[in-house]
Amino acid sequence: MSAVNSTAKRNMTVQKKKTFILCVMSVIALLALCVRVGYLMIGRSEYYTEQAQELHERERDIKAARGRIIDATGTVLADNKTVCTISVIRSQIKEPEKVIAVLSKELGLSEEYVKKQVEKRSSRERIKSNVDKETGDKIRNLDLAGVKVDEDYKRYYPYGELASKVLGFTGGDNQGIIGLEVNYEKYLTGTKGKILTLTDARGIEIDGMGERRREPIAGSDLHVSIDINIQKYATQLAKQAYETKQAKGVSIIVMNVNNGEILAMTDVPEFDLNEPFVLTAEFAGQEETQDTFNQMWRNGCINDTYEPGSTFKIITAAAGLESGAVSLNDNFSCPGFIIVDDRRIRCHKAGGHGAEDFTHAVMNSCNPVFITVGLRIGTQRYYEYFTKFGLRQKTGIDLPGEAATIMHQPDKIGEVELATISFGQSFQITPIRLMATVSGLINGGKVVTPHFGVKAVNEGNATIEEFVYPVSDEIVSEDTTQKLRYVLEQVVENGGGKNGYVEGFRVGGKTATSQTLPRGTGRYIASFLGFAPANDPKIMALAIIDTPQGTYYGGQIAAPVVRQLFENILPYLEERGYY
C-alpha cells in the first residue's frame, strides 16, 4: 500500500511538472499566434485593407462632359445638355407610397411600373433617365428619402438637321455612332469620374459612411472647318432643288481648294440629330431595322460611288495636256458619233459639233473629242495618270465609311473601256474623290486631303492638337494647271456651264449629266463642279442632283445651284478674308 502511495506521490510530482510544460507550450503557441496576428495586422494590413476596400466600395460613374463641336465662326454645332437620372435606393426609402405617387406623377410613368421598380430587391434601381433638369430639380427639392437625382449630360445639337450626316450623333453611353462624333471619339470623349460608396455584401449603400469622388475630365472641343452660314445656305439650296426637282437626293460640298478644308457638306434628305432613331418622312412606314437607319444616316458624298460623267473630262483634259497628247489649239471634227473598235459611241449633240478646237471641245463637252484624246493617251498612260491623280485611293477624309473607287483592272481595259473612261463612264468614284483630285489639278498640282477637323482644344482652352493632313506630290505641271483654269473658265463664260456664271466673279467649272446604273432606266444624275476665282482658285463647290424629275441636264439644273451658292458665299468669303 505504501508502495502504491509513493508511486502516486511520484506521479503527482511528474504530473505537476508536465501540467506546467503543457501550459507553457500552450502559452508559447498563443504568443506565436500573437506574432502571426501582428504580422497580418501590421505587415499585411495595407494589402488586405486595399483588397477589402475594393470589395466594399461600389463605383458609380460620373459622366464626363463630351467635347463640343465648334464651327469656323465659333458657333457650337454639338453641345451638351444637363439631364437627370432618377433612381431609388430601396433600403433608404421611408415613405414608399409617397415616393411612388410623386415619381409616377412627375415623370409621367404608370404607378405599377414605379411600384415595381421601387419594390425591386436591388441596391439601386433606375426609374428614368434623360429627365430634363427642371423636373429633376423639382424632385430633388422634395427631398424624399431614398430618391436620388443624378445629373448627367446628353448630347444636344442646336441646329437639328444641319450637317447631320457629317456631325453624326452619340449613343446611350455618349459614344459617337456615326460621323465626326465617331472619328474624333478619342478627343471628344472625356474621362469618367467616379463616386465610390461603401456598400454591404448585397450592394446596399451604408448610411453615413460618406463617399469618395474622383472628378470627371471633360472631353476636348473639336474645331471644324464647317462654316455654319455656308452650311446653312448650301443645305437650303439642296433642299430647294430636292423639292423642286423631286430628286432622290441632292448633295452639295464646298471645299477650300488649297488645303482641303470643307466649309459645307450636305446630303439632303438629312435627319434630326436630336432624334436619330426617328425615321424621317422619306423613310416613313419602313421597318425600323438597323438597315433602314443606316440608309437614313448614309452620307452620299463619301459613302456612295457614282459614275461622274462629264465632270471627269477635267481629268482626261489634264492627262491629255500633261502628256502632250493634246494641246488647246488642236483641231477636231465631231460628226455626232465616233467608232471605237466596232462600237458607235454617240455625242450628246445629235448632229455633232462639227469643226472645233480642244478648248471648244471642253466648252461643248464633246464626247468624240475626249474619246480621241483618251485613245491618244493610250491605256497604259491613262491608267498611270488615273493612279497618279489619286483616283484609285480613298481621299482619307476624316469621316468613317469612305467608299473606294470601283475601277477596271488595267489588263481588262480595251479601246472601248478607255473610250468610256475618257468621258467619265464605266467606273465609279465618290463625289469627294472627284473634288479632291480636281482640286489638285487646278491648285497648282497638289492633291489635298478633304477634311473637317482643324484642332482639338481642351477645357482649359489650350490646343491639344492641330490636325495636319497629307498633301500629294505634284501631279501636274503649273502649265497644265493654268490651261485647265483657262478652259474651265471658258466653260462657264461661254460654254455648257454658263448657268454657273456669277456676276462680278471669275468662275470656272464643268457640268455633267450621267446616267444612273443600271442604264436604260431613264434616270440621271445631274452635277456641276465649279470653282472661284478661276485664275487663282480658292473655293470649289460640287452640286449633285440624284434622279431629278423633268429636266435633268447638269448645265441646266445643277449649275444654277452652284451659281446661287457662289453669289451668296463668295462675297461672304471675301469678307471673311478667304480671298
Added chain:
Amino acid sequence: MAKKQVQIRRSRHNMDYVLLTVVMFLIVFGLLMIYSTSSYESGDLYLKKQAQSTVIGILGLIFMIKLPYKYLQKFDFLAVVVSAVLLLLVLTPLGMERNHARRWIDLKFISFQPAEVAKIGVIVYLASIIQKLESVGKNIIRTPKGIAIVMVPPTIIAALIYVITKNLSSAIIVMGIAVAMLFVAVPDYKWFVAAGGGVLAVAAAVVMYVANADAATASFRLGRVRAWLDPESYSTDKAFQTLQALYAIGSGGIWGKGLGQSMQKMGFLPEAQNDMIFSIICEELGLFGAMAIILLFIILIWSCMVIANKTVDRFGSLLVVGVMAHYAIQVILNIAVVTNTIPNTGITLPFISYGGTATLFLLAEIGIVLNVSKSCK
C-alpha cells in the same frame, strides 16, 4: 500579480476569483461581439439566444461550484457511455439538422450538441479512471492494458463524433484532451515526442503532396489544404471564408476601426458570429484588442495550471488539466484557423463565439475548476 492574489485567496480555501473575473469578462465581451457581428444581418436574434444560453450556463456553473466535485468520480465509464448514447441519438429521429449539418439532438424544450457533452464526459472519464488505476496498483497505467483502458473509450467517442456528426474539429479536440491528460499522468516523454514528431511528419508529407498535386485530383479535405496554401486562388469557394477573415484582420490595422465599425460583418464574412468572430474582433478593435483577448486566454489557461498544480487531490487536479487542455486546444486552433495559420476546420472560440451547448458546458467546466480551486492548499 494574478498569482500573488491567487495564493492569498487560496490559503483561505477560497475559490479563484481571478479566474471567475476573467471568464465573466470574456462572457460579457462575447455577448457584445455577438451583437456587433450579427446585428447588421439579423438584428438582436443571436444576442437574445446567446444571452439565454449564458443564463443557463451560469446556472450550470453555480451548480458545479456547489456540487462537491468528488461526486463526479463515480461517473467513469458512465460518462463515456452517456456521451456515446447521446451521439448515437443523433441518428434517431431525435437528431436535428442545422445549416446542412446533423449535429443536434432536439428534445423540443431544449436542443444541444452531444459532441459538446462528450468533451466534458471524456474529461470526467479520464480523470476518474486514471486516478482509479493509480490507486489499484503500481504503474498499471504504463502497461498496454492500462493505456488501452485510458485511451480506447475517448478514441471511440472521437470516432463516433467524426462518423456521426461529420465534425472533425470536435473529434480532434476530444483526442487532444485525452492525449494531454495521458501525457500528464504518466512519467514518459519519449512516446509523446515520437508521436508528436510523427504527426508533424505526416502533416508535412500531406502538405508537400497536396502542394505538388494536380488541383483536379485533390479530394475535398486535401482541397482544404490547397486552399490554405493559396487562399487567393480559391477565393470563391474553399478559401472564401478564410480570405474574408484575412480581409477583416488585415483591414483592422493596429488601432482597429472601432467597436461596431466592421465592414466585413456586413454580409462579406458569412456567419461572422460563429467560428470567425476573432477576425471581426481584430477588425474592430485592432491589434491591441486582439492581443488583449489572447492575453485573457493566457491568464485563463495559466490560472487552470496553477489550480491543477496546487491541488493535492489527483482526481481534482486531472479534471482541471482536462479543462485546461480543452480551452487551450480550442483557443489555439481557432485563432490559427482564423489567421490561416492552419487549414480551415470549424472550431469556435470559447466563451466568445455564438453557440448554446458550447457555452453551457464551457461554463460548467469553469464551475468544476472553481470548485477544485476551493480545496487548494
